[in-house]
Amino acid sequence: MYHPALSEPSPHGAMALAITSGKGGVGKTNIAANLAICLASLHRRVVLMDADLGLGNLDVALNIQSRYNLSHVISGRRELDQIIHIGPLGVEVICGGSGIEMLANLNTFQRQRLLDGLDKLHHRADFLIIDTGAGIQSNVVGFCLASEQTIVVTTPEPTAMTDAYAMIKVLAANGYAGRVNVLVNMTRTVSEGRMIYRQIADVASRFLDFPVYDAGVLCKDDSVLNAVRKRMPAVLAYPNSPFAASLNDIGTRLAHGICPSRRNYGFFRKVVNWFF
Secondary structure (H helix, E strand, O other), rough: OOOOOOOOOOOOEEEEEEEEOOOOOOOOHHHHHHHHHHHHOOOOOOOEEEEOOOOOOOHHHHHOOOOOHHHHOOOOOOOOOHHHHEEEOOOOEEEOOOHHHHHHOEEEHHHHHHHHHHHHHHOOOOOOEEEEEEEOHHHHHHHHHOOEEEEEEOOOOOHHHHHHHHHHHHHHHHHOOEEEEEEEEEEEHHHHHHHHHHHHHHHHHHHHOOOOOOEEEEEEEHHHHHHHOOOOOOOHHHHHHHHHHHHHHHHHHHHHHHOOOOOOOOOHHHHHHHHO
């Protein structure tokens, strides 16, 4: 089935894409890591940031040994280029840490120093993928509101579907100007995933007057669990798996699609503005 395109990289800076969920355990981080690799395989420059405050595990998903994270930049102990890890296929990875919460306590000099470094990173990439925390806390919502697009990950579990809708409702209530896409993970069949997407989209349209788009469906695939055990991205460990094929399709549409909204100032500056 044909999916409408999701976005288009811009020469004027990275297209910021938040990967989020209403609840944990739906595969959000695994999807973010593998999607970043899919985009890099299409010769796109990708920055992947773990924005799960305090519970980040992107380093585990990519088997990265991380000593430093964004908190060390905020504290002045490291420069930005000293904390970036080069992951598979050249993906630039910023590992998570609770230090992002320090944004609320930065003085003017610290804030400007951080923004200058992050904006340089933003302008040398095509895609900036943000692996947010789960839930509707202000820091999670803030990263989504600062992004041109958000992918809300859910599963067929009723609690996951309810929490995904709750996230969409919060974004709509905050006047989100970007595009919300729903990705249904761990389904038994593609048709089951399509049905779940339609249910969520119909409710959002009826009660929120808010459009929600179809990002795709990822069926249950043993190769994903096997890859996690190997601490390898599934699209590299099992490139011919159904999971890899589906995620590569999503990545292709992202790389060649049309972005519905662009803003002329950097993602990180928008995040900091949200905190103040």
